[in-house]
Amino acid sequence: MSVKFICISDLHLGEPEGLLYHKDKYNIIDIAVQKIQDCAKANDGAAHTERLILNGDIVDWAMAKVAEATENAQYVFRKLFEMVSVDEVIIIPGNHDHHLWVEAVEHFIGKKFAQCTKTGLFEDKDKYLSRYVFPDTFSGKVWMAYPDYVYEDENNYFLFHHGHFVAPSILKWFMESRIRTAEQLEETLWNEIELIWWRLHFLDPVPEWVWEKFSIAIQKLWRKSTRGTTFLEDAMPLSDDKLLNGIVWYLRKIAQLEKKRIDKEIHFVFGHTHYGGRILKDERICRVGKYFINLWNTGGWLVPYDKWSPDAIILSYEPGSGTKFYKIVAKPASGIGEGDYDRKILSSRARFIGK
Secondary structure, eight states, X not given: OOEEEEEEOOOOBTOTXXXXXOSSSOOOHHHHHHHHHHHHBOTTOOBEEEEEEEOSOSBOTTTSOHHHHHHHHHHHHHHHHHHSEEEEEEEOOOSTTHHXXXXXXXXXXXXXXXXXXXXXXXXXXXXXXXXXXXXXXXOSEEEEEESEEEEEOSXXXXXXXXXXXXXXXXXXXXXXXXXXXXXXXXXXXXHHHXXXXXXXXXXXXXXXXXXXXXXXXXXXXXXXXXXXXXXXXXXXXXXXXXXXXXXXXXXXXXXXXXXXXXXXXXXEEEOXXXXXXXXOOSOOEEEETTEEEXXXXXXXXXXXXXXXXXXXXXXXXXXXXXXXXEEEOBOOTTXXXXXXXXXXXXXXXXXXXXX
């Protein structure tokens, strides 16, 4: 059997503090490609996956220039596609690459985004969007889905979502609202997402702490919220009550799982929080009505500071072998113990934080 999918998220390509930034030697691109290749090796030993699922914030159009993000992305995926055979790619935009979805909708429907249905699935047949992410040499199919993508086989049901719609910053506004569908949620939020994560990028370079304080002020002004939401608040561990409540709310009200008849193992795969299992629980399951949902947080690849290894995650699924969760971490500072890469890389990348 072949590997059915490999999922990664939160690469933030174009950001110099990312582990996959390509313009100096202090990156883990080769290491990451090797690990993905290992995850893609099925029982026959061939490095092949039917689907590469990119679960949001892949190119960082909010914090990096489009040209810079494109150059970084094409560099990384050129190396990856040389090592791993991929039949098709599914891009699920997040908040940092939301404008990629806006371009997709306007291109394929031929109208301004405000006049379009704002959720769905498109095949990028003419490679209109692929040029921002992949090298010309990639010949596989490219799909774009938003805000969710579903993969299922006879035994498993996987729901992929970037995670920005389950974060505390969203929930405090909408958990008790009349919104019942992903379309209604996107219709309500898209203008704000575009303003904060796309239209303000012309201010680059702006220290990120200034940008964050400004975005909080905008949120307070528009939504009359009583308090701001910071990165630390959105980066809660998987065991945090707010995040778990948000996941249950999204799966019940927006994904409407309770209305579906799913006689399979159910999995919810999300990123955005950049936690990726930093705090692990023995039981990573939540309940939605009659269903028990397996939770998989695909983490992030941005360096938060020079002493903290980010949780870079690779998730793969192969029938018969099940779901595998590989976390790439730095070697211990003491030099004693195992790790995937030299910790000096963290210091090199951390010097770009906020610049």
